[in-house]
Amino acid sequence: GAVVSQHPSRVICKSGTSVKIECRSLDFQATTMFWYRQFPKQSLMLMATSNEGSKATYEQGVEKDKFLINHASLTLSTLTVTSAHPEDSSFYICSARGRTGANYGYTFGSGTRLTVV
């Protein structure tokens, strides 16, 4: 089945630094990737949608200059949290969607827990 690998699973960083999170589709080509964030005891909130080779589309209220998304290939998307602050501490989850057939669904990564100190 379709597998999405997300790395790292946990990261602690100092306030003011940047953190990069990787999302890879291991056995299929992902035409579209999605980034979500989730605060404790809350649901997933869609941050942005990215298509390979084009700029990401951000949801309302999400700062594109703070959350940089790069979708350089059909198997890799990255989310960089720039100048992180404690309020950016959250669970970040990516999702990838393939082209056709069994990979046409949405497969989620295992998430990255970011703690900014």
Added chain:
Amino acid sequence: DAKTTQPPSMDCAEGRAANLPCNHSTISGNEYVYWYRQIHSQGPQYIIHGLKNNETNEMASLIITEDRKSSTLILPHATLRDTAVYYCIVRILNTDKLIFGTGTRLQVFP
């Protein structure tokens, strides 16, 4: 955008069927219903999806009413490992987006 309404929590005895309802009264004709679940601190796991017909796979069954305004996810024999938050999602027409609602926290007890 079609939105979904789910009860915030449900309990189910181990070995019994868990029936999780979802209302999506504003759903459009070509919008799919997806079900995912999330076990604590993990990414969501795909369960099943459907458009009009009832669907069944190795994990669950999805029953969609004829008017498509509601659906029910059935876990035929719940186990303790089925304890999770279950999300019913209607994919937004003409987009690829999955917008999560608040979900149902299912607790399976021995």
